[in-house]
Amino acid sequence: MMMTDRFTPGRALRLALLTLGAIVFLAPYIFMISTAGKAQSEIFSSSLNLIPQTWSYAENFAKAFGRVSMGGLLLNGVIVCGLILVVQVLVAIPCAYAMAKLSFRAARLMMALVMLGLLVPIHATALPLYVAFDRLSVLNSYFALVAPFSISVFAIFLFLQFFRGIPDDLIHAARLDGMSEAGIVARVVVPNAWPAITAFAIFSVVAHWNDLFWPLIVVTNQAYATPPLGLLYFRAAEAGDDYGALMAATLIITLPLVLAFLLAQKRFVEGITMTGLKG
Incomplete structure (x- = not known):
């Protein structure tokens, strides 16, 4: 009976659809x-082979590290994404806590502003923003890369949905113990909000690690180039035709995101699930 339930046509169809989607x-x-392991002549050949006929991984990765400052690109990506994430969380958590657990007249107005902010793209x-940064002479700096994203309305909305599920009795008990609102946020709310923080961290890091639009506007100095912008410099250095080395560089830049997601996958799924159920 168990074997019949396990291999029903419906289950087989779902498995086939999921397999197709994964592919x-x-x-x-x-x-x-x-492509990262193919020689230039093989990439532009008429035949399409997933397995390289001549393995050129070492050569292509050597070009990727040698002709572009790959370490500098990765370091810039870590600095920019880390600063953005820290500032976003520090701003969003108190805002979301105030909207979820404190009573004040402007609560509905703030909620409307948050929803409106979700509709405004960068x-x-x-x-x-570019004109303002140019007049302040802060282009080609980490400040120009980080400042526009320091307030995330998506983070406020996500944490708001999560904080609404925290029992009010827990907050009242902390107040009776003499905690200030800042102490409640730091010692009660944040320790219970790590699933939501981890889920948002994945969204934030992936979005800003892969962002090309804003760095392309405010950065002309390669010393401040982020990974996607560095790939443009790499292609220019390669005259736009050495796709084996370009794919090797892309693989290097993509790998940290894949590893970060795999490490945080459990927390990410938990945070998304809990936030959705408590919304």
Whole structure:
């Protein structure tokens, strides 16, 4: 009976659809890994082989590290994403706690502003921000890369949904013990909010690690280039045609995100699930 339930047509169809979706999702990564190990002549040959005929991984990775400061690109990516994440969390948690657990007249107005902020893309504010940073002479700096993203309305909304699920009795008990609101946030709310913080961290780091639009506007000095912007410099250095080395560089830049997600996968799923159920 168990074998019949396990191999029903419906289950087989779902498994086939999931397998097809996984193949479609992984296809670019498979192509990237394959191309990173091919010689230039093989990449532009008429035949399509996923397994390289002549393994050129060592040569292509050597070009990736030698012709572009790959270590500098990765370091800039870590600094920018880390600063953005820390500032976003420090700003969003108190805001979300106030909206979820404190009573004040402007609560509905703030909620409306948060929802409105979710509708405004960075592209709409790019020009005035660029003009302001140019007049302040802060272009080509970490400040220019970090400042526009220091307030994340998505983080406020996500933490707000999570904090609403924290029992009010727990907050009242902390107040009776003499804790200030700042102490409650630091010692009660944050320790219980790590799943939501981890989930948001994945969203934030992936978005800003892969962001090309804003760095392309405010950075012209290669010393401050982020990983996606560094790939543009890499292609220029390679005259735009050494795709084996370019795919090797792309693989190097993508690998940290994959490892970070795999390490935080359990917390990420838990945070998304709990936030969704408590919304």
